[in-house]
Amino acid sequence: MSILDWFSQKDKSSVVTEKLNIPGNLWIKCTKCAEVLFLKDLDLNHKVCPNCQFHFRITPEERLKYIFDFDSFQEMDAHLKPIDFLKFEDTEKYVDRIKKAQAKTQKNDAVVTGTARLKKQDVNVGIMDFAFLGGSMGSVVGEKISRLIELGVENKNPVIIFTSSGGARMQEGIMSLMQMAKTSAALHKLAKVNVPYISVLCDPTTGGTSASFAMLGDVNLAEPGALVSFAGPRVIEQTIRQKLPDGFQRSEFLLSHGMVDRVVQRKDMRETLSRIVAILSPVACEL
Amino acid sequence: MSILDWFSQKDKSSVVTEKLNIPGNLWIKCTKCAEVLFLKDLDLNHKVCPNCQFHFRITPEERLKYIFDFDSFQEMDAHLKPIDFLKFEDTEKYVDRIKKAQAKTQKNDAVVTGTARLKKQDVNVGIMDFAFLGGSMGSVVGEKISRLIELGVENKNPVIIFTSSGGARMQEGIMSLMQMAKTSAALHKLAKVNVPYISVLCDPTTGGTSASFAMLGDVNLAEPGALVSFAGPRVIEQTIRQKLPDGFQRSEFLLSHGMVDRVVQRKDMRETLSRIVAILSPVACEL
């Protein structure tokens, strides 16, 4: 139910940008305001439309670059790989879907985890990649997130996770559902040792991901305009048989409904995160 | 604000029964359905109208008789007396109001506390008396409730409090407000040692009493039709300038809004309470 959406959404409201037919692809059209943007300008502006502030989806690598201290990221568990243990087959074999996604993203699965520094503060970081099968959570994502959190239990450094996921990965069946419990269980261990956990909700975060570690931050931040929901808009529209209001299930909606602490522009994320870490971290802080 | 109501309400919607002009006052008219009832029958029916199930307000003594093991109640702190320390004067001096209430109820203040047995199980019991200045909570009520709860911390027996109160006693000014914090603080101590606390909401429980120990039961029970609120209906009507719907702020309303566990008929109270005590009590129970 929870995952029903991202799949069909991909075509409809995805932020995948429309590249203009100009040699070299140097120009791009904003998904939201249709302004034609110079790709290099967009890059310099953290992939945020200078005209309408639309936040384009970005890769884990870009996020690392924009937010954390230069070259401070040390990846871990990159070698973990998904297995098609159910021999799941729909119009395409799961094993083939994996291969394609790996080729496309140059990653083994939908999350990158490791340690980094944030204005000289040591942190544990996880960043989900929506480009890998819709950021769906299967065994590898669950395992890497859990290990990241357990590292926090051990090294006592704050855990920061950027979520972007359509939910559980149905090709791993019930096992993908259990990743919700597994990651949340890890967060219980982290909470018990009073290590801060900051969840940064990026577009989109839905289904089993939102209903587990994504919503459990001591502080929940969100990028502007991100879709954050349990049930996706399409499922709800089918249930109630009417169109949903504008802005429903977007970051600002969640803010007013008490679910997130702040909606943070991408350009302010580094400053905001480092300040929160400095105040919450049990490690002695130089303010 | 919270106490605004019971005062003016007394005349309007109070359950004080209209005694018919018959020698010996043996007959009484039900406040709700206007049925004429034989007083002795009413007594035998736990002061509940056999026709419409209206629960008449009753004295602490009656409550003890209906619910607890015969003659098992041992009162404590009966000697605590209120003082007019603010020399509070409105149309009548507080000191005179106290005297009148004491003469009327034969009690020093608005709550009776002590130990009792409930189907052979030892419990700590408090019962508020609305007849004493609207069951208002001043220093004596706050102190007696706190001592009762502290006794629970000590003897580990469950604490059961029957509330019936218009809120804080304004003739004791800010000191009456502080009784909310004091009694709630005692409940924090009780919770820390895992001793059960059962709150039984009786008509009416409003203002400072509802916003402190009354709402904090591990289990909250309510008598049918009891008014339970923070702000009284009259204040709310003044705020929104329209009549409130039928049943608003009554026990059944609180049940559907998740505030109480059960609405319990007076005749079932003994059985219900003893069963809850048996299951929750940390003391080994014979079931």
Added chain:
Amino acid sequence: MKKLDFEKPIVELYDKISQLKELSKEGGMSLEDDIAKIEKRAELLKKDIYSQLSPLQVMQISRHPNRPDTLSLCQLIFDHFMELHGDRAFKDDPAIVGGIATLKKHRVMVIGHQKGHDTKENIYRNFGMPNPEGYRKALRLMKMAEKFSIPIVTFIDTPGAFPGIEAEERGQAEAIARNLREMTGLTVPVVSFVIGEGGSGGALGIGVSNKLYMLEYGVYSVISPEGCASILFRDAKESERAAKSLKITAKDIVDLGIADGIVKEPVGGAHYSWQDTADAIKKVIQKDLNAYKKTTDSELFVEERYQKFRQMGIFSE
């Protein structure tokens, strides 16, 4: 009682038996031998049919309108049961129920999804699809159980958490997520039963347990086969295929190491005998609670639960 498609041959046979019996009585003919033969055949057919149900057929049984519901099971299983209501913040959600119970010398906190058996009941119970306040009530009761060292039993039976506007507004995701985290840390044992439909996160929201049992014809799935089919095959009619791929039956769930065992149902399914179903569940509860009673360190319940979920996942390293 509603008959499922695959039950029709059996039903026809039993109808014939009834007719024969009628005939035998009325006409004075002695048909006992024939009747006995056909009855035997019917039994065999029944066993045969139920031994090779497709996952989607199992799902139909799990959703049967006459399948026993949580509150009815509570009455049948426990010596006493008293429902407790409310989340203490917003509403009492009729789609999740809970209360305190006794079973011989055991005290128990029971929590479960609640479906109805007819349209009116189902509307009141929202077809067993909880809103956030349902999960919050469940958590309140679980914390109460923990406070007073009362073991917890949960009954899972929901198509999923309700996908509605207000549910989203009040934080459906938050409510489920919080339960997953907080259930992990409970210092009392939690024993769960999928008594019917285990629908995704809405099921798991009261299912982080030390022991999980599947009723024989219960199902547990990350997504409904219909939903899966409409996404992956762009055709809801492919749900038979989806149900197969998803591995949702009791046996699948046990084989994957998610559930600890299967509770046998009466032939034909739990709806043929609520009492037998309740008795079977009762036995398991008693066995587990007796065993857990010997545990003196309550942190072991937490650790057992943590380790159980920690190792769930299949990947290559």
Added chain:
Amino acid sequence: MKKLDFEKPIVELYDKISQLKELSKEGGMSLEDDIAKIEKRAELLKKDIYSQLSPLQVMQISRHPNRPDTLSLCQLIFDHFMELHGDRAFKDDPAIVGGIATLKKHRVMVIGHQKGHDTKENIYRNFGMPNPEGYRKALRLMKMAEKFSIPIVTFIDTPGAFPGIEAEERGQAEAIARNLREMTGLTVPVVSFVIGEGGSGGALGIGVSNKLYMLEYGVYSVISPEGCASILFRDAKESERAAKSLKITAKDIVDLGIADGIVKEPVGGAHYSWQDTADAIKKVIQKDLNAYKKTTDSELFVEERYQKFRQMGIFSE
């Protein structure tokens, strides 16, 4: 800026001074001596008036629309302040705000009622009258502070908790009661300031603290004088009398042992200088946090708070 009735004689004098200064400039006349004299008289008058205000006049100052609000004080007092939002269950209540802050080497969690300064702001802030979700947000932030060992500062400034239908439906009483109980147990120090109006349970709901300070013209009362008068005298115009009886001024609250001290305001009230007011509060916060920093056993914060409230009450035994 809105002038209160009793300020009028002072205002008139200052107006005259302005006129004289104007005259002195324009006409080339030397009126300095006269001006100085009148200025001196104005100062004396001001001190005189403000030294013998009636409780109801103090209350007027405490409610002055230009009185500094919580968020403005946060900006003026702390080196950095970052607001955090939401109760994680229903809504972000604009009538109670909170966030993390730093003050020199101290980390602080600040929570306070939030009023507006004009009609639009006041409507958005519901005139500083919280709904249950406001108290629940406050509690969430206090628990967060406790988790990370961050001292808590609260600013009290409310006419009371909102008396509305929805507030009742969502458990206004429950939300306040829970806060009273849970604040008792916080293992971090809590320092509270009544910066304006301390309205009954709605104020106390974030006021169970280790130290309580009254701003000089702040008030704290179990009921508004107007409400009290309309109940006891059946006449809201008797609020002057009610205000006197209720003992609501800073001095009364300290004399009764409820507050630990008074924070001086600029002559005329906090609205004459937000900065001076903020500085005065800041000093107290620093002093207390420095002192509390020496406490190594966090249970002492709980015990201190418990004992403080435990002994409140005057009765004969």
